[in-house]
Amino acid sequence: xxxxxxxxxxxxxxxxxxSCRPSSSILDPGDFLALQSIRKSLSDLPGSSFFQGWDFTxxxxxxxxxxCSSDRVVALSLGDPRAGSPGLxxxxxxxxxxxxxxxxxxxxxxRVFGPLPDSLxxxxxxxxxxLASNFLSGPLPGSLSSLAHLRTLDLSFNLxxxxxxPPLASLPSLSNLVLCHNRLSGAVPRFPDSxxxxxxxxxxxxxxxxxxxxxxxxxxxxxxxxALTGRVDRVLPRLARLSYLDLSTNRLAGPVPACxxxxxxxxxxxxxxxxxxTVAPEGEVTIPVVxxxxxxxxxxxxxxxxxxxxxxxxxxxxxxxxxxxxxxRLVGAGMQVLYLQHNFLTGMEISPAADIPASSSLxxxxxxxxxxxxxxxxxxxxxxxxxxxxxxxxWRA
Numbered sequence: 001x002x003x004x005x006x007x008x009x010x011x012x013x014x015x016x017x018x019s020c021r022p023s024s025s026i027l028d029p030g031d032f033l034a035l036q037s038i039r040k041s042l043s044d045l046p047g048s049s050f051f052q053g054w055d056f057t058x059x060x061x062x063x064x065x066x067x068c069s070s071d072r073v074v075a076l077s078l079g080d081p082r083a084g085s086p087g088l089x090x091x092x093x094x095x096x097x098x099x100x101x102x103x104x105x106x107x108x109x110x111r112v113f114g115p116l117p118d119s120l121x122x123x124x125x126x127x128x129x130x131l132a133s134n135f136l137s138g139p140l141p142g143s144l145s146s147l148a149h150l151r152t153l154d155l156s157f158n159l160x161x162x163x164x165x166p167p168l169a170s171l172p173s174l175s176n177l178v179l180c181h182n183r184l185s186g187a188v189p190r191f192p193d194s195x196x197x198x199x200x201x202x203x204x205x206x207x208x209x210x211x212x213x214x215x216x217x218x219x220x221x222x223x224x225x226x227a228l229t230g231r232v233d234r235v236l237p238r239l240a241r242l243s244y245l246d247l248s249t250n251r252l253a254g255p256v257p258a259c260x261x262x263x264x265x266x267x268x269x270x271x272x273x274x275x276x277x278t279v280a281p282e283g284e285v286t287i288p289v290v291x292x293x294x295x296x297x298x299x300x301x302x303x304x305x306x307x308x309x310x311x312x313x314x315x316x317x318x319x320x321x322x323x324x325x326x327x328x329r330l331v332g333a334g335m336q337v338l339y340l341q342h343n344f345l346t347g348m349e350i351s352p353a354a355d356i357p358a359s360s361s362l363x364x365x366x367x368x369x370x371x372x373x374x375x376x377x378x379x380x381x382x383x384x385x386x387x388x389x390x391x392x393x394x395w396r397a
Contacts, residue, residue, distance in 0.1 A: 027060050030098045033071045035060050038093035045086040045110060050079050072101035074125075079108030085135075088112055089312065097122035101148075109133030109157075116155075121146045130154040132178070140165055141185075152176040156201065164189050164202075172196070180204050180222065188223065191215045198290065202226070211235045211252070222246040224269065232275070233257040248291070250270050256292065261285045261304075271295070271312065279313075281305065292316065293339065301340070303325075310337035314363065314381070317344060322364075324349035333357045341381045342366045344392065368392035 008169065044051050053064040061068035067075035076099065079088045087110020096105070097119025110253035115137040120126070121143035129147075132154050139162035144153070150171055150283075156178045163186030164179065170192060176199040184202070187209040189315060191197055195215040203224040204222065210230030211223065216238050224246045231254030232247060245260070255277035256270060262282060271291040278299035285305050293311040298317040305311055306325035322340060327350030329335040336359060340348075345367040352372050356362055363377035365385050 005329040026071055027073070028071045029069065031071075031101075032060060034093075034095040034098040035063070035073070037067065037093045037098075038076075038078070041093040041095075042088045042090040042112065045089050047086045048080055048088065048110075049361070050085075050088065071099070073099050074101050075104040076102060077104075077106045077108075079110055081108055085108065085354075090119050090239055092131075092136075094119040095122065096120060101121055101125055104128040107131040107134060110283045111135055113137065115139075116141055116144075116160075118143050119190045120144065123147070124149070126150055127173070128152045131158070133157040135159055137161065139163075140168070140179075142167065144168060145171065147171065149173055152178075154178040155182070157181040158215070160184060166190070169195070174304075177201070188228070211247075214239060216240065219241060220244045223250065224248040226250055228252060229256075232270070236260050239263075253255070256297070261287065261290075263287075268292075279305070291306060301345070306335070310339065311335065313343070314339040319344045319346065319368075321346055322348035322350075327351075327354060330354075330362055331358050332358055332361060335360060337361045339363045339378075340367070341377060344368050344387070345390075348372055 067078040089111040091114040094117045102123045108238035115138035118141045136158040142165040160182040166189045169189035178201045180201045180203040184205040190212040199220040201222045206228040226252040248269045249272040252273040265287045267289045272294040275295040281304045288309040290308045293312040294315045300320040303323040341363045362375045364371040365380045
């Protein structure tokens with residue numbers, strides 16, 4: 001009965017509005033009620049004035065952040081998107097599900113809290129859902145898996161917990177899944193080979209288990225700062241389109257596949273894992289940033305890595321002498337960072353009189369050699385210049 005009375009009142013109000021705007025359509029009554037519910041559930045944080053423009057005696061399709069097509073709300077952008085706006089607070093109301101024609105829903109960074117409404121699954125036309133940088137909590141509703149048209153799901157920087165519903169990975173149109181900086185646990189879901197996924201960002205969660213087979217359409221992959229295990233050489237070779245890869249700070253094992261160094265990457269981040277074996281690129285490596293530090297990698301340092309802009313091989317088990325190409329690149333300012341500390345290296349082919357540019361950083365300490373150059377190192381490298389002779393087979397001989 002209350003809903004019928006509210007609907008009747010709404011229709012009267014919309015009729016009045018239409019008399020003022022004879023050329024415009026009357027907003028769908030259900031959408032009108034949904035907007036009223038949103039206004040009651042959310043409010044401006046101090047310094048924000050977003051809702052001042054929501055005057056229900058005027059046309060709702062002219063409200064800030066409301067976009068209509070004919071008599072339906074098709075896009076909703078909640079909060080002032082300008083830089084520095086403090087955003088909104090309150091909860092997302094279940095009435096959002098009444099906006100059945102909605103295709104885009106965004107929420108600016110703020111202090112909106114509570115769970116994601118399960119009713120969002122009723123927005124069957126939803127293509128873009130971005131509610132990042134708030135205080136949303138609770139599990140990911142499994143009902144999101146029914147949004148067949150969803151292309152982008154960005155719920156990053158919230159307090160979401162529980163597992164990622166496996167059916168979510170099977171959404172046929174999903175191309176961007178961004179759930180980083182939450183409290184999600186369990187396994188990374190398996191995506192079908194037919195997936196349209198381009199960006200997968202799950203970093204800074206509590207995910208565990210092995211990295212599953214991922215679709216070859218991926219261009220951006222970040223799974224860092226989780227508790228993932230297993231071998232990367234079973235996953236990476238088929239991802240030939242990657243331009244960004246970050247699997248750092250996990251418990252991943254096995255060798256680094258040579259094909260990774262030939263990918264069109266802007267950054268290769270594999271540090272702080274349990275990767276082992278030699279590093280043997282198949283050709284010249286031109287990736288701007290390569291970080292393989294804090295692993296169990298061994299063998300000689302490949303001269304094919306000398307073309308990298310910033311190279312971090314520190315805290316591994318590399319042996320032998322550093323090829324002369326690295327010194328030449330440093331002196332010529334072609335390399336900005338070369339960190340080789342805490343290995344078992346026996347020398348570096350570089351003149352003690354070499355002048356390393358101020359824009360470049362070289363650290364060689366705590367190896368099986370006396371560093372040929374006295375260069376500043378990061379504080380974490382410690383103060384010891386060389387390893388104890390007992391740890392260096394050549395010195396013991």
